[in-house]
Amino acid sequence: MGFLDRILLFLFSLTVAFLSFLMATQIFGFNWLSQSFADYSTEILVGAVILFLVSLRFLFFRTGASREPQAIIHKTEHGEVRISTQTLESLADRATRLVRGVSDLKTKVRPSEVGIRLAIRISVDPDLDIPQITSSVQQKVKDYVEATAGVIVENVVVYVNDVAKVQAGKVSTRPRVE
Known part of the structure; x- marks a missing residue:
């Protein structure tokens, strides 16, 4: 509508x-x-x-949001190709998980005039360089989504939600109650 x-x-x-x-x-x-x-x-x-x-x-x-899933539309010589935003979120999640030190994530895709914008919320392992991890996430996600889906990634915003806690040799993203 x-x-x-x-x-x-x-x-x-x-x-x-x-x-x-x-x-x-x-x-x-x-x-x-x-x-x-x-x-x-x-x-x-x-x-x-x-x-x-x-x-x-x-x-x-x-007047609510459309129930049809959002998609990015590519016009080719043979017709249209639609890639759902859920698919793009899955691709971004997969690329983010390839970065060592990321322990929890949530991805949001927003279509733009040029391509897409990605917002990724992550938790990182302690004692790691956060600027280096976030830069790596941005580059890997951009490269992976563009190569796999053929969609231009306008920008990737990374929010660091939490630093994972270490408990008895394993990493936990749940905050401790003190």
Whole structure:
């Protein structure tokens, strides 16, 4: 659904909600309209409730995000190729796991006009050079995604969430309670 369609649907829903509110208030004694509606109060109430519920449905369910998965579209001489953002996230995750010292990660892909932008949240092992690890993650992810998917990676932002804790010879990303 396009931007203009969403605006029109939003305005329609507000109008229907307002009219159903006016109809309901007329039934319950707020005589803003003529008295001729008093004979049909039950039917008007039912109609008002139905219109109000339909407007809520349009407001909250139809204007939400598209249910179709996002994809990057490549046009080739043979047609279109669509690569889902979930696939690109998986590729970025795979490349990130190749970097020694990364113990936990979460990736987010955002399409851009040029290609894609990646945001990667990681936890790193203690006593390692964080700038070197993050630089390595950025380079490996960029190279791997571009080589594998043929998508231009505009930038890779790496957030270091946590430094993993060492407990009895193994690394844990859960913070200790003291």
